[in-house]
Every structure is written in C-alpha cells, then in structure tokens.
Amino acid sequence: MSESDPQETVTVVLPDGSELEVDADATVEDCAYEIGPGLGSDTVAGRLDGDLVAKEEPVYDGAELEIVTDDGGEDYLRVMRHSASHCLAQAVERLFDAEEVKLAIGPPTDEGFYYDFDNLDVDEEDLEAIEAEMKEIVEADYDIEREEVPIEEAEERLADEPYKLELLEEFADENDTVSFYKQGEWEDLCAGPHVDSTGEIGAVKLLEIAGAYWRGDEENEMQTRIYGTAFEDESDLEAFIERREEAKERDHRKIGSEMNLFSIQDVTGPGLPLYHPPGKTVLNELSAFVTDLNAESGYDYVETPHLFKTDLWQKSGHYENYKDDMFVFELGDDEFGLKPMNCPGHATIFDDGSWSYRDLPVRYAEDGKVYRKEQRGELSGLSRVWAFTIDDGHLFVRPDQIESEVEAIMDSIDEVLQTFDLEYEVALATRPEKSVGSDEIWEKAEAQLESVLEDREMAYELEAGDGAFYGPKIDYAFEDAIGRQWDGPTVQLDFNMPERFDLTYVGEDNEEHRPVMIHRALYGSYERFFMMLIEHFEGNFPLWLAPEQVRVLPISDENLAYAREVASEFDDFRVEVDDRDATLERKIRAAHDDRVPYQIIVGDNEEEAGNISVRDRFEDQEYDVAIDAFRRHLRAERDEKRTEPDFLQD
Numbered sequence: 001m002s003e004s005d006p007q008e009t010v011t012v013v014l015p016d017g018s019e020l021e022v023d024a025d026a027t028v029e030d031c032a033y034e035i036g037p038g039l040g041s042d043t044v045a046g047r048l049d050g051d052l053v054a055k056e057e058p059v060y061d062g063a064e065l066e067i068v069t070d071d072g073g074e075d076y077l078r079v080m081r082h083s084a085s086h087c088l089a090q091a092v093e094r095l096f097d098a099e100e101v102k103l104a105i106g107p108p109t110d111e112g113f114y115y116d117f118d119n120l121d122v123d124e125e126d127l128e129a130i131e132a133e134m135k136e137i138v139e140a141d142y143d144i145e146r147e148e149v150p151i152e153e154a155e156e157r158l159a160d161e162p163y164k165l166e167l168l169e170e171f172a173d174e175n176d177t178v179s180f181y182k183q184g185e186w187e188d189l190c191a192g193p194h195v196d197s198t199g200e201i202g203a204v205k206l207l208e209i210a211g212a213y214w215r216g217d218e219e220n221e222m223q224t225r226i227y228g229t230a231f232e233d234e235s236d237l238e239a240f241i242e243r244r245e246e247a248k249e250r251d252h253r254k255i256g257s258e259m260n261l262f263s264i265q266d267v268t269g270p271g272l273p274l275y276h277p278p279g280k281t282v283l284n285e286l287s288a289f290v291t292d293l294n295a296e297s298g299y300d301y302v303e304t305p306h307l308f309k310t311d312l313w314q315k316s317g318h319y320e321n322y323k324d325d326m327f328v329f330e331l332g333d334d335e336f337g338l339k340p341m342n343c344p345g346h347a348t349i350f351d352d353g354s355w356s357y358r359d360l361p362v363r364y365a366e367d368g369k370v371y372r373k374e375q376r377g378e379l380s381g382l383s384r385v386w387a388f389t390i391d392d393g394h395l396f397v398r399p400d401q402i403e404s405e406v407e408a409i410m411d412s413i414d415e416v417l418q419t420f421d422l423e424y425e426v427a428l429a430t431r432p433e434k435s436v437g438s439d440e441i442w443e444k445a446e447a448q449l450e451s452v453l454e455d456r457e458m459a460y461e462l463e464a465g466d467g468a469f470y471g472p473k474i475d476y477a478f479e480d481a482i483g484r485q486w487d488g489p490t491v492q493l494d495f496n497m498p499e500r501f502d503l504t505y506v507g508e509d510n511e512e513h514r515p516v517m518i519h520r521a522l523y524g525s526y527e528r529f530f531m532m533l534i535e536h537f538e539g540n541f542p543l544w545l546a547p548e549q550v551r552v553l554p555i556s557d558e559n560l561a562y563a564r565e566v567a568s569e570f571d572d573f574r575v576e577v578d579d580r581d582a583t584l585e586r587k588i589r590a591a592h593d594d595r596v597p598y599q600i601i602v603g604d605n606e607e608e609a610g611n612i613s614v615r616d617r618f619e620d621q622e623y624d625v626a627i628d629a630f631r632r633h634l635r636a637e638r639d640e641k642r643t644e645p646d647f648l649q650d
Contacts, residue, residue: 012065028055031046032046047075052193085106137183138199206226212225259595260276261547273382299365308345309337316344339368357505361396381531393518396515413489423478425478427475470497471516494519499514550596555604600630
C-alpha cells in the first residue's frame with residue numbers, strides 16, 4: 001500500500017493487552033462483534049483511551065478499547081443516567097411551554113444526573129409531576145435512536161435553541177456532522193452514549209432544584225438545574241435515598257450551626273468562613289497533632305505572607321496557569337496577588353540559603369492560608385471556599401533521598417488515618433503527556449514511589465498519566481462513616497519548581513546540583529478535613545477534639561458548689577458546669593444535644609460520698625465513680641486519641 005492510499009485496517013488494544021485488527025471504518029460495536037457475537041449484541045458503549053463513547057463511535061489505530069455492556073457496572077450506570085437526563089428534558093417540555101423553555105446541558109454525574117433549563121419557572125412542588133411524566137416515558141419504552149446530521153441541518157433543527165447553537169459552533173470546528181438522539185417525539189443534540197430504549201432505564205427519582213450559571217461562568221445567565229438519580233432497580237434507589245437522608249442529617253453546615261462551630265456570612269463575603277470559639281478549638285487540636293508529627297519528622301516551621309507581588313507567581317508559573325483563579329490587584333506601580341499556594345514562598349526561602357549535599361533534606365512546614373477564586377455557584381460550606389488553610393510541607397531533597405523521605409511521610413499519613421480510624425485507598429499517578437523533566441528522572445522517581453508502595457505491601461491503583469505535570473504522586477482517598485469517598489493526603493514529587501527557581505545545592509563533587517521538591521499534606525486543607533470529620537462523626541467528636549469535653553450537671557442548686565469543686569478537679573480538660581435553673585432531665589438532654597462526650601452528675605449522694613456519677617454520649621451511666629479514677633481514664637482516652645468515649649464500655 002502506497003503512502004497516498006487510505007489505511008484499510010486499524011489495530012486496537014484490548015484490556016488484556018491483546019490486539020485486534022479491524023476495518024479502518026469500524027466502530028466500537030463492530031469491534032465487539034469481531035470479538036464475539038454475544039459481546040456484540042450486549043454492547044452499550046465503549047471506552048476509547050479512557051473516554052466513555054457511544055457504541056457507534058469509530059475506533060482509530062492504536063486506541064485502547066474497552067467494551068461496556070449492560071452488566072451493571074459503573075459505566076453502564078453512567079450511560080443509563082445520561083438517558084434518564086434526556087427523559088427529564090422530554091418530560092419538562094411536555095409539561096411546560098416547549099417553545100419558551102430553552103435546553104442547555106444534561107450530563108450524568110457520579111450520583112445521578114441533571115439537566116439545565118433557561119426560562120423555566122418551577123419549584124420543588126413541580127418535581128412530583130415531572131417525575132411522574134418521566135416514568136411514563138420510561139414505561140413507553142421508546143427506541144433511542146442516534147442520527148448523524150450535517151452541521152447545516154443541525155443549525156436548522158436548533159434554530160430556537162440558543163445554548164445548543166453555541167455548543168454546535170464548537171462541534172462544527174472539528175466535525176462535518178453531529179449526532180442527535182431521538183426518543184418518541186423528542187430529540188436532542190448529544191454525543192451520547194445512551195441505552196437502546198427508554199424502557200432500559202431503571203428506577204428514577206428527582207431530587208432537587210438549584211440555580212446554575214451557563215458554562216459555570218457567573219457572568220452568564222442563571223439557569224434552572226434539576227437534579228435526579230437513576231438505578232437499575234428500586235432496591236438500589238431506596239438504599240441511595242436512605243444514604244442521602246443520612247447525609248442530610250450529617251451535613252456539616254447543619255451541625256456547624258447547631259454546635260456553633262463556624263459561619264459564613266454575607267457581610268464577610270462568600271467562601272470566607274468565620275470560626276467561632278468551639279470550631280477554633282477543634283482546629284487548634286488538629287493543628288497541634290500535625291505540629292507534633294512534624295516535630296518528630298524534623299520539619300522547621302516557616303511563615304509566608306498572604307500577599308506577594310505577581311513577579312513571584314510569574315516565576316513559579318502560577319500566573320499563567322492560575323491567574324483566573326487568583327485574587328489579583330494593583331497597588332501603586334506593582335501588581336499583587338493573594339497566594340493560591342504556599343510552595344513558591346517555601347522555594348523562595350530555600351533559595352535564600354546556600355546548601356551542601358550534607359544539609360539535605362531540608363523540610364519546611366506551614367499552616368498556610370491560601371486563596372482561590374472559585375465560582376460563587378460552586379462554593380459550599382467548608383467543602384469549597386475562597387480562603388482555606390493547608391497543613392503544607394515542602395521538602396528539598398537529593399534524588400537518592402526520595403525513597404526514604406516518602407517512606408517517612410507515609411508513616412505520618414498512616415498515623416493520621418489510623419488515629420481517625422479511616423479506611424482508605426491509595427493510587428500511584430504517573431507521568432502525563434504534558435510534563436517537565438527528563439525521561440530518566442521520571443522513570444527513577446516513579447520506580448522509587450512504586451518501590452515504597454511495594455515494600456509496604458500496600459494495595460494501590462495505577463493511574464497512568466494522572467500525575468502532576470511536575471512529577472508523579474501518591475494519592476490517598478478515605479471513606480467516611482456512610483461510605484462516601486474524599487480526597488485525602490498526598491505526596492507529590494516536583495522537578496518543575498526547583499528548575500523555575502534555579503534551586504541548587506553543592507554535591508560531593510563540588511558541583512551544583514538540582515534538588516527534587518516534595519509536596520506533602522497530611523490532611524489536605526483544614527477546611528475540607530474539618531468538614532469531613534463533622535460529617536463522619538456526625539458532630540460527636542472524639543474526646544481529644546471535642547470543643548467541650550465534660551459537662552458537670554448538679555441535680556439541684558444545693559449541689560452547685562460541689563459541682564464547681566468537681567469541675568476544678570478536671571481543670572486540664574474543657575469542662576463546663578450547667579448552673580441553669582432546670583431539671584436534671586433537661587440538662588442531660590441539652591448535653592446530649594450539644595454532643596458532649598461525658599456528663600458528670602452530682603447530687604446529695606455524690607456530694608456526701610465525695611464521688612461522682614458518669615454518663616456518656618451512649619446514655620450509659622455508672623454511679624459511685626471515684627474522681628481520681630475518672631480523671632485518669634480521661635487523660636488516657638485524650639492522650640491516646642481514642643475515637644469513642646469508652647469509660648463505660650469496658
């Protein structure tokens with residue numbers, strides 16, 4: 001075949017590493033039939049180089065291909081939910097003025113789907129009727145048909161849909177045709193993939209209404225977003241709803257208000273939390289824990305300002321990559337920016353010294369406040385804010401020290417996760433297509449991280465190409481009490497920052513060498529970790545973290561003096577005396593609602609005997625407890641950072 005001849009076949013790579021040769025115009029579904037007729041008939045969609053695509057999508061030479069079937073996996077669920085979003089849009093246009101309502105986008109999400117509409121006036125009461133109409137569409141079992149349409153024809157079909165036309169302009173730059181999906185009387189511009197018919201969509205439920213800016217840009221129109229979810233059967237849907245209701249009860253915003261932990265007020269601006277005394281108490285304990293771990297690991301604390309001239313951010317590369325997410329302003333003849341990260345400041349401190357190979361590793365730590373200009377519509381409690389604090393650590397090491405330093409960091413991370421009794425998963429993220437540094441450095445760094453994981457006999461996922469552009473990394477994801485996963489600690493190798501800042505040390509050969517920078521965080525951000533802890537423990541913090549650790553409850557005013565005497569015996573704890581004119585039952589209920597780990601109850605009998613009664617958050621109670629014995633237990637429970645009160649659980 002000459003160079004001018006069209007390629008007659010292409011080769012795709014299957015998940016087991018084998019290769020499949022097919023016609024050059026073959027689709028994902030064609031490949032599935034080549035593998036076997038059963039697989040072909042079961043094919044719903046595919047993944048090409050990791051991207052979820054329609055089964056009608058053409059394959060290409062060298063593509064890594066994975067077939068998606070209706071086997072109940074996550075990919076199939078995602079395809080089904082995408083089809084459910086189309087049912088939502090169809091139902092809305094049936095129930096409301098289809099000529100007035102304008103369609104935007106309707107993708108699947110990790111927990112369901114949504115669709116955005118413009119010029120749609122609905123409230124929560126309308127969801128029931130929309131959901132009922134969706135179920136009728138599912139019951140009707142319309143075929144979902146894909147059609148390839150020339151750009152010009154697509155423009156005609158979408159003449160009354162301004163948002164679809166905007167999307168079409170982008171598609172037209174790279175394609176001669178676009179795909180539409182039709183079900184019954186309704187159609188939508190969409191790349192897919194979708195299930196074969198609406199009847200294949202399982203149990204559906206609409207969840208809530210929210211506002212969302214078109215394209216996530218607050219300069220654009222605010223649209224109406226309707227969220228929903230779909231599962232293959234009712235039992236899975238019911239389990240999801242139960243988890244969702246439990247998540248509402250654990251919502252850190254609700255509990256934060258009940259426990260007076262924090263607030264985010266209009267007068268301060270969005271995404272800028274105010275920590276009240278109880279919340280700051282928890283944060284102080286978290287910080288003290290990390291401070292102790294850093295001291296054990298040989299970190300020196302540094303402090304960098306909140307504000308730098310943008311010369312620094314240009315040097316670090318953040319200006320070109322993060323300017324849109326930074327708070328930048330002019331002051332006199334200079335431009336300044338609030339710091340979105342702490343690492344450039346730490347690199348600047350290192351650069352101010354002269355270093356020998358004997359001095360390394362150099363380890364800096366800072367609880368550094370940073371600022372990132374998230375879209376207002378994305379701000380949510382403490383989970384996404386404008387101002388947050390990172391328990392940052394940056395190490396400057398020789399290449400031969402990478403493995404031992406990563407080992408030490410992972411020891412600290414293990415201690416954090418074990419302290420909070422968190423289950424977690426680990427992933428090794430390797431070199432992406434766009435990266436800096438030589439092949440030799442990357443290969444060695446990846447091998448060193450892999451060696452650490454292997455030596456520790458840790459199960460981990462390999463996330464090929466998901467590393468940072470400046471180096472490979474180890475990422476942790478932990479699971480909370482109701483099974484939700486959160487991004488956690490991370491260890492990242494960085495070849496870029498030392499290069500940009502021209503960081504050097506003098507080696508044994510008396511020549512200058514480039515150190516490797518390691519970024520690490522044991523919590524991530526305090527805000528997000530605090531949020532997770534609130535929801536994980538449902539506000540019932542372990543004793544060592546609890547804003548109020550013990551509350552003394554006098555049965556009557558006659559016992560108040562003894563109650564205060566008892567409280568003074570626990571002056572190394574956060575202890576309060578409930579001196580209100582209220583019944584003991586009301587005091588007990590208040591302490592329980594305030595999530596105090598322990599209550600000490602004192603009445604005439606306790607005062608006469610010189611002892612106490614102890615009640616815990618599980619509503620267990622023990623009488624005739626010696627004050628010294630309980631104090632010893634409290635100190636052990638606090639110092640050992642036990643996750644639950646256990647004085648009455650022995």
